[in-house]
Amino acid sequence: MEFQIDPAQFLPNIxxxxxxxxxxxxxxxSYLKYIFFVILLVIGILTLISLRGRYFLxxxxxxxxxxxxxxxxxxxxxxxxxxxxxxxxxxxxxWFTYLLIISLNPLPDRxxxxxxxxxxIFDPYGLNRISDINMAQFEFEKTLYYLxxxxxxxxxxxxxxxxxxxxxxxxxxxKKSIIMLIGGIIGGILTGFTTCLPLFL
Numbered sequence: 066m067e068f069q070i071d072p073a074q075f076l077p078n079i080x081x082x083x084x085x086x087x088x089x090x091x092x093x094x095s096y097l098k099y100i101f102f103v104i105l106l107v108i109g110i111l112t113l114i115s116l117r118g119r120y121f122l123x124x125x126x127x128x129x130x131x132x133x134x135x136x137x138x139x140x141x142x143x144x145x146x147x148x149x150x151x152x153x154x155x156x157x158x159x160w161f162t163y164l165l166i167i168s169l170n171p172l173p174d175r176x177x178x179x180x181x182x183x184x185x186i187f188d189p190y191g192l193n194r195i196s197d198i199n200m201a202q203f204e205f206e207k208t209l210y211y212l213x214x215x216x217x218x219x220x221x222x223x224x225x226x227x228x229x230x231x232x233x234x235x236x237x238x239x240k241k242s243i244i245m246l247i248g249g250i251i252g253g254i255l256t257g258f259t260t261c262l263p264l265f266l
Contacts, residue, residue: 083204090211094264097218098156101265104222105153108229112146115233145232149225159266166259175257177213198263210260216252217260223249 155161198210227246231239 080204083208087204087207087211090208090214091264094211094214094261098265101218101222102153102157105149105156105225108226109146109149109153112142112149112229112233115142141232145229149229156265162262162265166262169258172258174254175260177216177255177257211264213256214261214264216256217258217262220249220252220256221258221261223252 152161155164198207201207201210223245227242227249230242231246
């Protein structure tokens with residue numbers, strides 16, 4: 066027989082404790098949005114700035130008439146730097162967050178919620194409340210959602226940074242960047258690529 070967990074039944078005053086934890090997570094994600102914006106903006110700016118000095122000798126091999134964007138050394142970095150700056154402002158003003166939610170939502174991810182379902186601790190309605198924070202009734206359901214969202218955010222950050230490292234570092238530490246990218250993808254499949262995104266809105 067399916068049953069529903071009510072933490073107040075086995076630990077007195079746990080709701081007050083969880084309310085404090087949930088408030089901490091809410092505050093954390095409100096800061097993480099701007100931290101995420103700064104990280105993306107800095108990555109984009111540093112990528113563009115690096116073109117002026119680090120790859121100066123490579124650019125000298127090309128004629129002055131040739132455009133900088135035509136240089137195979139600089140073109141990928143110009144593109145990735147510009148894209149990251151656009152994404153940064155998209156996160157800040159929410160339009161890119163909505164775009165990510167719409168585009169990534171059909172992906173088969175959030176397998177961690179399936180694992181929770183297999184435990185038979187939660188009934189189907191309780192599982193829906195855990196997978197959607199707006200439907201949560203108990204504080205522990207919000208706490209569980211926030212914990213999974215932290216993993217989701219870490220996965221997105223790993224993917225973004227690993228792509229930047231692959232483009233800028235090239236062959237240097239490529240193995241480490243690829244492992245980081247694979248780890249981010251696996252983490253995103255488990256926790257969901259979009260789980261943390263509604264918390265940025």
